[in-house]
Amino acid sequence: MSRRKGRGAIKDSNLAAIVVAIIGLIGTLITVYFNYRAALKPYETTGDTTQTLETQPPTVETKEPDEPGIDYSSPEELTQLGWGYYKSEDYDKAIEYLSKAIQLDPEYGEAYYRLGWSYYKIRLYNKARENLEKAVELDPKLVDAYNGLGWVYYKTGEYQLAVHEFNIAISLDPAWSDAYNGRGWTYYNLEMYDFAINDFMKALELRPDFGDASVGLQRATTARDASSTPTPSPP
Numbered sequence: 337m338s339r340r341k342g343r344g345a346i347k348d349s350n351l352a353a354i355v356v357a358i359i360g361l362i363g364t365l366i367t368v369y370f371n372y373r374a375a376l377k378p379y380e381t382t383g384d385t386t387q388t389l390e391t392q393p394p395t396v397e398t399k400e401p402d403e404p405g406i407d408y409s410s411p412e413e414l415t416q417l418g419w420g421y422y423k424s425e426d427y428d429k430a431i432e433y434l435s436k437a438i439q440l441d442p443e444y445g446e447a448y449y450r451l452g453w454s455y456y457k458i459r460l461y462n463k464a465r466e467n468l469e470k471a472v473e474l475d476p477k478l479v480d481a482y483n484g485l486g487w488v489y490y491k492t493g494e495y496q497l498a499v500h501e502f503n504i505a506i507s508l509d510p511a512w513s514d515a516y517n518g519r520g521w522t523y524y525n526l527e528m529y530d531f532a533i534n535d536f537m538k539a540l541e542l543r544p545d546f547g548d549a550s551v552g553l554q555r556a557t558t559a560r561d562a563s564s565t566p567t568p569s570p571p
Contacts, residue, residue: 445474529560
C-alpha cells in the first residue's frame, strides 16, 4: 500500500514539473512575440510594406534654399529674380519676390509695374491696376506700365480708358508693338474696324511674327467687310 502511494507522489511531482515547464515555455514565447512586434514597429506603414531600415526616409523639415548668387538686400536683384519667374510663368513666385523688392524699396516703380503684370496674368485685375497705377505715379515714363493698364481696362470692358492708356504708351514709345495690338483689339470690340485694322497692321510692321495681331487683323477685316455701318471717329 505504501509503495502505491509512493508511486502516486512521484507521478504527481513529475506532472507538476511538466506543467511548470509548459507555463515557462508559453511565457518565453509570449515574450519573444512582443519583442518581435516591438522590433517591427518602426517599419510598419499604412499601405506600403516594402520599407526597410535602409530605405526608410528620415522625417526632417526642409526649407527651400535661397537662389544662389542673389543679393536679397537688393530690390533691383529681387525684381529681376521675380521677373525671371514671371517669364517662366511661375506667377506666384514672381509675386513673392516682387513684393519683397517693394518691401525693401517702396519707391521702386519698376517693381510695382512688374508686380502689376504678374497679377494681370492670374486675372487679379484690381491688384494689377493698383500696382500699375503706383508704378506710373513713381515713374511716369514706364511705357509698359501704361500698356499694362490698357490691357487691364480692356479685360474689364472699360474700353475708353483702355484706349487712353494705350495712347500714352504709344506716345512715349511709338515702336511699342503690344500697345498697338492692345489698342487694335479695343477698337475691334468697339466695332471700329478700320482703326483696329490700322493698329494691327502697325503691330505687324513692327513685329512680323506677332501672332495675336495677325489674328486680330483677320477678324477685324472680316467684321468690317461684313458690316455696312461706317466706322465712327476714335475716342
